[in-house]
Amino acid sequence: MAPTVPTVTLNNGVRIPQLGFGVFQVPDAETTTAVTAALDAGYRSIDTAAIYGNETGVGNALADSDLSRDELFVTTKLWNADQGYDATLKAFDASLAKLGLDHIDLYLIHWPTPARDLYRDSWKAIEKLVADGRVRTAGVSNFQPDHLRRLLDGASLVPAVNQIELHPGLQQAELRTLHTELGIATEAWSPLAQGAMLQEKALTDIAGRHDKSPAQAVLRWHVQLGNIVIPKSVTPARIQQNIDVFDFTLSDDDMTAIAELDRGLRTGPDPDTLN
Numbered sequence: 001m002a003p004t005v006p007t008v009t010l011n012n013g014v015r016i017p018q019l020g021f022g023v024f025q026v027p028d029a030e031t032t033t034a035v036t037a038a039l040d041a042g043y044r045s046i047d048t049a050a051i052y053g054n055e056t057g058v059g060n061a062l063a064d065s066d067l068s069r070d071e072l073f074v075t076t077k078l079w080n081a082d083q084g085y086d087a088t089l090k091a092f093d094a095s096l097a098k099l100g101l102d103h104i105d106l107y108l109i110h111w112p113t114p115a116r117d118l119y120r121d122s123w124k125a126i127e128k129l130v131a132d133g134r135v136r137t138a139g140v141s142n143f144q145p146d147h148l149r150r151l152l153d154g155a156s157l158v159p160a161v162n163q164i165e166l167h168p169g170l171q172q173a174e175l176r177t178l179h180t181e182l183g184i185a186t187e188a189w190s191p192l193a194q195g196a197m198l199q200e201k202a203l204t205d206i207a208g209r210h211d212k213s214p215a216q217a218v219l220r221w222h223v224q225l226g227n228i229v230i231p232k233s234v235t236p237a238r239i240q241q242n243i244d245v246f247d248f249t250l251s252d253d254d255m256t257a258i259a260e261l262d263r264g265l266r267t268g269p270d271p272d273t274l275n
Contacts, residue, residue, distance in 0.1 A: 002040075002041060002042025002243075003042055003243055003244060003246045003247070004042075004246070005017045005018060005019050005042065005043070005044065005045075005243065005246070006018045006223075006246070008185055008226070008228055010137055010160040010161065010185055011158055011160050011183040011184065011185070012137060012160055014105070014136055014137045014160070016045060016073055016105070016106065016137075016161075016185070016228060017043070017044050017045040017073055017228075018223060018227075018228055018229065019043070019045070019219070019223065019228075019229050019230075019231075019242075019243060019245070020043060020044075020045030020046060020047050020073070020075075020228070020229070020230045021034075021035065021038035021043040021045065021046050021047065021230065021231070021232070021239070022047045022048075022189065022230035022231060022232035023035065023046070023047065023048050023052060023054055023057075023058060023232060024049070024052055024189070024232055025052070025232070026052070026054055026057075026232070026234055027053075027054065028053055028054040028056055028057040029057070030057070030234055031048075031054040031056075031057025031058055031060075031061070032057045032058075032060045032061045032064070033061075033234075034061075034233075034234045034239070035057070035058055035061035035062070036061045036064065036065070037236045037239050038239050039061065039065050039067060041236075041239050041240045041243050042243055043239075043243060044067070044071055044072055044073055045072075045073040045074075045075070045230070046058055046061075046062070046072070046073070046074055046075070047075040047076075047163075047230045048074075048075065048076050048077075048099075049076055049077035049079070049108075049110055050076060050077060050078065050079045050082070050091060050094070050095050050110075051077070051079045051080075051110065055076060055095055055098035055099050056098045056099075058074070058099060059098055059099040059100035059101065060100075062074070062099070062100070062101070063100055069101070072105075073105045073106070074099065074101060074104055074105050074106070075104070075105060075106040075107075075108065076095045076099065076104055076107060076108075077107070077108040077109070077110040077141060078091055078092070078107065078108065078109050078110055078122060078126075079091065079110055080110060080111050080113045080116070080274075080275065083109070083113060083116060083118035083119060083121070083122045084118045084121050084122060084125075085121045085122070085124055085125045086125075087122075088121070088122040088125035088126065089125050089128070089129070092104075092107065092125075092126075092129055092134070092135075096134070102134075103133065103134050103135065103136060104134070104135050104136070105135075105136045105137060106135075106136070106137045106138075106139055106160070106161060107126055107129065107135045107137075107138055107139070108138075108139045108140055108141045108161065108163055109122050109123065109126070109139075109140045109141065109143075110141050110142070111141065111142045111269075111271060111274050112140070112142060112143050112144070112147040112271055113274065113275045114147065114272065114275070115275040116275055119140075119147065119151060120150070120151060120154070120155075123138075123140075123151055123155055123157075124155075126138045126157075127155070127156055127157050130157065137160045137161070138157055138159060138160060139159045139160050139161030139162065139163065139184075139187075140159045140161070140162050140163075141162065141163040141164070141189070142162075142163070142164055142165070142269075142271040142274075143159075143162050143164075143271065144175070144271050144272060145174065145175060145178050147271070148162065148178065148182065148184070152182070158182060158183055158184065159184055160184065160185060161184065161185045161186075161187050161228070162175070162179060162184050162185075162186060162187065163187040163188075163189055163228075163230075164186065164187070164188065164189065165188075165189055165190045165266060165267065165268050166186065166188035166189070166190075166191065166222075166227065167188065167190055167191050167192060167193040167197065167218065167265075167267075168193065168197055168200070168203070168218060168221065168258050168261040168262065169193050169196065169197050169261060169262065169263050169264075169265030170193070170262070170263075170264060170265050170266055170267075171259070171262040172186075173262075176225075185228055186226070186227050186228065187227065187228040187229070187230065188222055188227045188228065188229045188230070189230060189268075190267050190268060191218065191219060191222055191227075191229045191230065191231055192215050192218055192219070192231060193265065193267055194267050195215075196265070196267060197218075197261065197265075198214040198215060198218070199214070200214075200261060202257045202258065202260070202261060203217055203218065203258070203261075205257075206250065206254045206257065206258070209254075210248045210250075212245075212248060213241060215231075215238075215241070215242065216241060216242070216244065216245050217250070217254075217258075218258075219231060219242060219245045220245045220248065220249075220250055221250060221254075221255065221258050223245060223246075224249070224250055224255065
């Protein structure tokens with residue numbers, strides 16, 4: 001029996017599954033099989049992006065599923081080259097067509113690209129998509145505190161989500177605190193640091209005490225922090241293992257030990273310099 005995944009209620013009342021399935025770096029030809037395996041394992045939230053080149057594969061898996069549309073939560077993202085008001089609307093139409101859907105549950109600006117200085121224009125376009133009922137929830141990804149504050153100056157919607165690189169090696173305390181103040185949910189990409197920290201003794205010890213894998217221990221840490229988390233895999237056994245994190249609880253000592261692993265370790269680009 002598939003586990004029941006808890007939901008997080010966003011600032012507009014929409015609920016998102018706290019644990020979803022990411023498809024970053026999954027080739028389009030493999031995406032349909034991977035997403036189908038995830039849906040079979042109990043995932044109901046699927047996270048893709050225009051730049052991943054696999055929205056069509058995601059859409060095919062959703063179309064082949066017996067699940068109703070209202071059981072699914074689909075996220076995609078606006079790529080950097082498509083920022084700007086009109087370009088955003090055009091890019092959204094392209095993503096929607098590839099996914100084969102009539103609306104997106106969560107649409108994110110993928111990166112702030114501050115040197116382009118177009119993310120506020122893109123946000124106005126996304127606000128229109130929300131008003132038109134084509135996007136249920138609007139959010140951003142990889143926004144730093146300064147980017148968030150500038151976006152909010154003149155905005156009519158507060159982003160519901162900021163999807164950021166977040167794992168034991170990069171815990172983003174300042175940003176998570178700001179999210180709480182602003183009513184923005186924190187969503188973690190690269191939640192396992194691409195495996196870079198799974199051999200840490202603190203994690204292997206915690207995993208051993210709970211008869212779980214280090215990856216499961218880290219995903220459980222995210223859940224207990226309140227993060228939304230989107231692990232990725234193309235291996236059916238790993239896909240299943242990553243969702244099996246709701247039958248144990250980390251102790252306060254476990255959480256403290258993981259907190260001590262923070263070291264500013266980025267596995268992806270710096271949002272202040274990527275353009």
